[in-house]
Amino acid sequence: MPNQFIKIIIAALLFCFSHPLWANEIESEIKAVEAQLIYEDALKQVVDGEYDKALRRLNWIVSAYPETRYMQLATDKREEVGILLQQPKPISGMSRAGLVGFGTLYTTWL
Incomplete structure (x- = not known):
């Protein structure tokens, strides 16, 4: 009788604390949803011109979520962002206006 009681207790504990099959x-x-959200955020960073932040997020997907389909997308996009990151930054509005104004005055003087 006590032997059967112990078996029932062990079976109940195994049932309660076992790893479910669907887990x-x-x-x-x-993980796929997390990778998707990080990938979408990286794309948003690319659109905003924050290439270094986007590259860090894409590297994060490649290293932390290799079993998702976003790993391949992140790898492809990482190459594109790397190219964009190497491009020189455009001249800002104020500097551009000053450069155009100076160029106009200089060419008029010549």
Whole structure:
């Protein structure tokens, strides 16, 4: 009788604290959603011209979420952002206006 009682207790504990079979599926879905959100944020950073931040987010996806489909997308986009990051920054509005004004005055003087 006590032997059977111990078996019931052990079975109940195993049932309560076992890893559910569907937990792996849910975990992979959560990782996919996380990777999607990070990827979308990286694309937003690219549109805003924050290439260094976008590159860090894309590297994060590649390293932390390799089993998702966003890893391949991030790898491809990372190459594009790397090219954009190497491009010189455009002249700001105030500097550009000053340069155009100086150029106009200088060419008029010549």
